[in-house]
Amino acid sequence: MNTTPVLTARGLTRTYGSSFTAVDGIDFDIYEGEIFGLLGTNGAGKTSTLEILEGLAKASAGTVKVFGLDPIKDRKKVRPRQGLMMQEGGFPTDLTARETLSMWAGTLSNPLPVGTVLDWVSLDHRANVRVSSLSGGEVRRLDLACAIIGQPQLLFLDEPTTGLDPESRRQAWELIASIQSSGTTIVLTTHYLEEAEYLCDRLAIMHEGKIVTSGTSDSVVAGHPSTIKFDELAIPVEFESRATSHRGTTTITTHQLQKDLAKLLAWAEETGTELSGLKASAASLESVFLDIAEGK
């Protein structure tokens, strides 16, 4: 992996008003050519962080360097190298998709052809439709088109596939992956863990303004326990200390899923016990995320 940092954040803090800390002293590096994901529950501080990285908001404390520069003070140098897709685009509604993208391209120094980008985001057949008549998912794809048409070296995508149907989401993933393969570094936020697993080389999970865990998806999941669930019944003594019971379901947590499952099945066989509702699940990004969300 290329470990040349394109972006570094140290002690990044953002407070609202006099007392609310939305981003609480976080540190991370984003390397050239990678896709870095910022994940977290609603209100974890992802957008508040992204806005500082993008140079749209000032940090209350800490530093950010983008291409070694200050994204606010050196805005003139940094901005042309960045593409931004925010949660809300806010286009004039009476322009068509093509007019909107052409107008935006007119402000950039090195835009790709408008028709090519409309084709990439599958809006070529909707090019002459006014923004007011586009569906929510189509507006989202127009947002993405505006973010990539300037051939940015660093692309920020804030929930790029929210509102897209599953097929359009897959297409957006392919497009984002192909933009990365052309050398662009990408920072994205998402609520879709499958999206993070598919796209992100590394990710950080935020909770209440802090980064709780970070690394590759595999390294974040490693060390997290797997679970065995079944309908509530008396269980072997050796599992009692790792078992919890909730709404009629017993859950055993384990770091040795195969071994413990084999033991449990052998016990059930010997004692003639029916393990109804049996479900064994390896640790996943989702289980890590849910534990963090629950403050575990």
Ligand SMILES: Nc1ncnc2c1ncn2[C@@H]1O[C@H](COP(=O)(O)OP(=O)(O)OP(=O)(O)O)[C@@H](O)[C@H]1O
């Ligand atoms: N302008 C603001 N003034 C006061 N509080 C704010 C402001 N913007 C955000 N917040 C608060 O800061 C916290 C972090 O918000 P932020 O939008 O960064 O979270 P997020 O992780 O992006 O959430 P989501 O997944 O819902 O988009 C939330 O508690 C939010 O209510």
